[in-house]
Amino acid sequence: MTNALQTIKRLWRHELIPMLANLKLAIALLLLIALFSITGTVIEQGQSQEFYKLNYPDHPALFGFLTYQVILIVGLDRVYGSWWFLSLLILFGSSLAACTFNRQLPMLKVAKRWFYYTKPQSFAKLPIATELTGRSLNDLSQALTQKGYKVFQADDRLYARKGLIGKVGPIFVHASMLLVLAGAILGALTGFTAQEMVPSGETFQIKNITESGAWSKSQIPKDWSVRVNRFWIDYRPSGAIDQFYSDLSVLDLAGQEVDRQTIHVNKPLRYRGVTLYQANWDISSVRFTLNRSPILQLPLTKLKSKTNGGQVWGTWIPTKTDLSAGVTLLTPDLQGTFLIYDERGNLLSTLRLNGSTEVNGVTLTIKEVVGSTGLQIKADPGIPIVYTGFGLLMLGVIASYVSHSQVWALQVENTLYVGGKTNRAQVNFESEMVQVIEDMPKQELPLVSC
Template sequence: MTLQPSGPQAYFKRELLPVLADLRLAIVLLLAIAFFSISGTVIEQGQSVAFYQANYPEDPALFGFLTWNVLLTIGLDHVYRTWWFLALLILFGSSLTACTFTRQLPALKAARSWKFYQQPRQFEKLALSTTVALPSLGGVEAALEQQKFKIFQDGDTIYARKGIVGRIGPIVVHASMLLILLGSIVGAMTGFMAQQMIPSGSTTKIDNIVKAGPWAKSQIPQDWAVKVNRFWIDYTPDGSIDQFYSDLSVVDEQDQELDRQTIHVNKPLKHKGVTLYQADWSIAGVKVQLNNSPVLGLPMRSLPSVAEGRLWGTWVPTSPDLSSGVALITADMQGTLVMYDRAGQMIGTVRSGSSVEVNGVTLKVIDVVGSAGLQIKADPGIPIVYAGYGLLMLGVIMSYVSHSQIWVLLKDQKLYLGGRTNRAQVTFEREFIDFVEQVSQLPGPVEDSPVVEAEPVG
């Protein structure tokens, strides 16, 4: 009677480790991760409760069950940061690790070991085998070296192999997937995203955080801020937007410039692991002058519009008691503003840099001030994910290399030859036949003719 070792470690090795290393479990976990990743792409992430109430009502429920309440309860509004999605990633990573240590590493160890065949019957189980009448092993090594095999010899037996990198490839693939999972977890736990609308000429801290991981506080900049030196838009001849630009400076707490770049769509600024993207724009205000008064900076607000596009407007008082004035409305930053009186009637237009007489005063528009809409992200897991994908491509290429083996045994004036490979069977069969032909042409007994039977067995 054999006593089984007891204790948590023994239970883990005997019961849990085989379950974790099961390929079926890995496939189920991978499908679950893929399904919820797709749901996170289809369902808008990080929106307000009102948004989900409007788009996922109780009646009729999407697919008969998916309502805003269910969606928020499960966490489908922030899939990639839910505990259960992170648990799936960790469990899948544990399965890959278990499979690597219980299957892939032992297979590599077995492939690296020297396996000498000492009996002719051992050649019968090989995919390819034959015999040649030769009195010695002389010249066999040279024939194997010509086909780039690594040779091991023990007396009258030879073991040769090549393509051991093909056995390492699956391990590299597993390691790359673990890196990708690790990068995803690090990004979900420590990354953040912010959205800032910064008027031209203003400086602001990054504080409008729209989503962040539980450990993201250390990534949010505390010792530097962003200054928009200037924001402008290039327009096409037909009046549509061609590109919008922001001249940004990164400044420290003493307002000293640390970095300065002009960004636009698809050309962000990166500083200390934080990336600032040009994502949106708005009109912050207008600078006007009434007669010889100082320049006044008036804020402009977004107005509801029934047509496509956006409108911004402000009220410019033209009398000290604020009893009269005009509304300035604009749809872009090309410098043309439309004026309306208190009754809502259009009374004219004015361009940036020009003046107009209204309500007995001279109204001069100095400038229209734009706002740069920045999307600010930090994801420390991205370099890990990129490294994982690079390693994955390398591992896939390595896995396509065939691991080929050839055995040779000299016994009773006969040379027993056999070989097998794990892929590219036809190519290896041709290599094996060429090897047999080279061996057959080696000097042998005069009375004996070489016997070549390079037919697949089994």
């Protein structure tokens, strides 16, 4: 058993981890992820089977092979939640993690190590090196400290460095990418998307799920509901829509209001990890009276106008109890304008809200038009992790631009050997070293009597 465990550890450490940390493998995985991500933006996601049959028929097949059957079998209709796409993300994350632990962390450990040069000949291999006469090692230490260097000094030797955070930058970048991948995988497995069309005054629970992850059931709320207090539209003077508004209340199981907000486009309602966006609208029904009857309500059906291709909503209102006669009511929007047509399609009257007209011997009064709000509802527990990853990515990119500079010095009698190197911004480093040397006071040589 012990030998088997040792064999597994050896294979893991010496074969699997180096294979995962291979740069070519990481690049290939990244290109595959990018390719399938592009495919997911080109091919419509989450549509019905009939939609794909209509837009991707067998004959002629798009590009000679892309048909609705290929899309549905491979899972190109739900790329970002498919098992093979998530597997690519996990494999790419494993490659990043292996690279971080196998390469980046050892490189950081090497960068943190330091040593002294003990021979003048050693300075010849440094990119920047000089010999100074009449300069003190202590003065160099003080000048480097003023420039932000951390100085290590022992007897006649000195080592100084700054910008070690620049070596941490790539690790931050790798960690941020791992967080982004983890957030994306978590969101794909536990998140869901729903759509609801709800008339004003009605209460609903989230049920019309259009997309969901394998473990998303726990995220779908069962202990609270939403009431649409009112939906309305602001129109511009030209008649064009300016903004949609929905006054929403969140209710607990007892029906008590626990939150209330008015949402509009780009201002959603967020409650316990679920976000409700204003996405669409519709006209649900019309309320009216005939003579002195109680208020009656009939649903409105969305129709397509033959004149301008726009949308209108209409219904048929009976004017006799035996339904032998009636009129057609049409409205183009929620501004409260109604057109009344007879059975032959002749325009009888135009009404506004609370307006009345005589039709077939009865008085028709329009009381109210009821709008419906179209809500897109999303829950994605991975979003905070993704945002954290992007924040760490920005820090990592900034840190990566910090130069890691190192300086060595050796005092041999009256000669001070100084050298250094940096991993970037070579010209700036040279200028800095010149300034350091100029800031050092020059000591007077002692007079020697003959």
